[in-house]
Amino acid sequence: MNTIKALVVDDTIVYRKIVGDALKQMPGIEVVGTANNGKIALSKIKTLKPDLMTLDIEMPEMNGIELLQALQNMDNPPLVIMVSTLTHQGGELTLQALELGAFDVLPKPEDGKMAENMRKVQKTLEPIVRHVKRHKLGRIDRTIRPKPPASAKDRDRQIIHRPAQVSRPGIRSKSEIIGIGISTGGPNALTKMIPMLPKDLKVPILIVQHMPPVFTASLADSLNKKSALDVVEATDGDTIKSGKIFIAPGGKQMKIVAGADGLTRKIKITDDPPENSCKPSADYLFRSIAQHYIGRATGVIMTGMGSDGFKGLVQMKNNGSVIIAQDKNTCTVYGMPKEPTESGIVDVIAPLEKIAAEIVKTV
The missing domain is CATH 3.40.50.2300 (Response regulator)
Incomplete structure (x- = not known):
């Protein structure tokens, strides 16, 4: 068996x-x-x-x-x-x-x-x-047909807001950037979630989706057609702009660095080694967000195998970020959100269809 x-x-x-x-x-x-x-x-x-x-x-x-x-x-x-x-x-x-x-x-x-x-x-x-x-042997239904949508009342009950067990230093302000880590089941989840974000969202979003080279460009093109926001595959030197979504290129690492003027923030694409066997790695991105957006960021961890993103989220949390995790029931694989949720650093646990609304609340 x-x-x-x-x-x-x-x-x-x-x-x-x-x-x-x-x-x-x-x-x-x-x-x-x-x-x-x-x-x-x-x-x-x-x-x-x-x-x-x-x-x-x-x-x-x-x-x-x-x-x-x-x-x-x-x-x-x-x-x-x-x-x-x-x-x-x-x-x-x-x-x-x-x-x-x-x-x-x-x-x-x-x-x-x-x-x-x-x-x-x-x-x-x-x-x-x-x-x-x-x-x-877990009697998990592996059918590829989507689950029937829950009623509005059921969805509201599924969102869990909780006081995190890790304290945030000082007084935080509204988030000025969103970082998302996602893997297995991600393209499907992003196809549902990204179009729910409003056109007037005044912050940039940086996404690490575990995918091979070339496929991330296709993902960005596909999401761009469905989203009210501009979605692109990130390139080295891109200026981080509000209302734009940047997807890390497959086979590379993506982080944030300070611009030459000391005011702007730019994207740095590197060939640094994999982390957690992942390239791009969510941890790699989240660390740079923690460094450059103290008290002004939101970290989102979604469906995927493994634990990439957890260590970076801890750093974001310690620097005053809000952490949102996808709930177990709507994950294709409840791997990446599991450890952050169980460790107590997560502020909001939400089903896939409510994540966009929870992101908007933080900005």
Whole structure:
């Protein structure tokens, strides 16, 4: 019962072997089948009932997007990991797949020997597989269909305002910047939350979303079309402006630095090492917000695996920031908000549909 059954779907035999071998190297994983298009995969899902499926997007007969759409009507479908090329088109299609309920994205290795690429894929898949193992026996509904919306009364009850256990120094003012850390389930959550922010929001928002290079540019483009605020992928030297949302570029780190005039604040994009195995890292961003916006910032931690962001939020809290955490029930993975919430540094615990309103209250 503790064995995870996996199905590998890709129209290229090389990638089927790389991904399949990576999964077979992990204890407790059984690769029960492969398929070279979505039509064959759909048939195998019904008979093999895999817990986990890696899925290519561009395939003959039935592509990955069409397969995800077919899974919408299936009871207890497998958790889906998209395996996508690092291209602009690949990024756009991957975002569409994530909006259809795919769990996460795995970039296709494009160079190096097969054994080296297998190890890269395995390293990326390991935390996802651990998550599936933890919850396989937890009777968690892994259907990709969205949950029905709660009533307004129920949503109001779900917001928890509480006196934090970590005191803030001095008197704080209204927030002048918002920092957001988010990972697994993030593109879907941001697609719901960002459009709820009003056009007249007079503060900048900086977001670290754990995604590979190229995909963050596609995410920024997608959110920009849906949002009343300007959303861009951050570039080195950008001046931080009110009413603008900056997304950290995948594969880089993003922080705040002082401008040459000593008054403005600018974005610094670096190639500093990963933190918490993350690049970009929420901790890396949050530390710089804590330093440059004492008593004038809001930190938001949302759905995602791992604990990236917690240490940075502690520094923000100690420097007078307000901390908002997404609640457990609306997280795809209740990892990143868990430790900040349980440690007592969080001021507000809110469901996804109320986070934008809670952000507005702090500014």
